[in-house]
Amino acid sequence: MTVETVGPARFRTVLGHFCTGVTVITTHDGTAPAGFACQSFSALSLEPPLVLFCPAKQSRTWPAIRRAGWFAVNVLAEEQSEVSAAFGARGADKFSSVEWTPAPSGSPVLAGALTWIDCRVEVVHEAGDHYVVVGAVTATGEPSGGRPLLFYRGRYTTAEPERADLGGLLAWAGPDDWL
Numbered sequence: 001m002t003v004e005t006v007g008p009a010r011f012r013t014v015l016g017h018f019c020t021g022v023t024v025i026t027t028h029d030g031t032a033p034a035g036f037a038c039q040s041f042s043a044l045s046l047e048p049p050l051v052l053f054c055p056a057k058q059s060r061t062w063p064a065i066r067r068a069g070w071f072a073v074n075v076l077a078e079e080q081s082e083v084s085a086a087f088g089a090r091g092a093d094k095f096s097s098v099e100w101t102p103a104p105s106g107s108p109v110l111a112g113a114l115t116w117i118d119c120r121v122e123v124v125h126e127a128g129d130h131y132v133v134v135g136a137v138t139a140t141g142e143p144s145g146g147r148p149l150l151f152y153r154g155r156y157t158t159a160e161p162e163r164a165d166l167g168g169l170l171a172w173a174g175p176d177d178w179l
Helices: 008-015 062-068 081-088
Strands: 023-028 033-038 041-045 050-053 070-075 100-102 108-110 115-127 130-140 150-152 155-157
Touching: 023 062, 023 081, 023 108, 033 081, 050 070, 050 115, 062 070, 062 115, 070 108, 070 130
Parallel strands: none
Antiparallel strands: 023 033, 023 070, 041 050, 050 130, 070 115, 100 108, 115 130, 150 155
């Protein structure tokens, strides 16, 4: 069997066809708030409640999160594409254009987010040019009735679920053939 090597450009193009939600991962290291826009976020476990995100090894925010040992996941609403763009940019004061309040850990919760998840850094794994950060969930915000900001094929988009009965999908304890 011949194994092909897939280059970064091709891999990025193909993965662009996987729609993701957009989050902003934030922290406060005791000196200043820090944060970055993140699509590589996922629920990991219900029992115990765990999430994961994957910062690039060259991320300037990751060292602040590592020092603090805490982070908040802000799930962005469909009207927050400018917030995502601000937190995806390098160099600027990302918090100057958005109001925020501290989560129980002190990590910033951004105004207008659909909800938030406060976490303690549990474990970190190296994986290629990124880290896989597992967070133990310590607190959550109330979900709003808004719609999420999504990213698909290099653009922001929004979508409405086709079926209203998929809300319990994450909690599904049955077999893999849930549809």
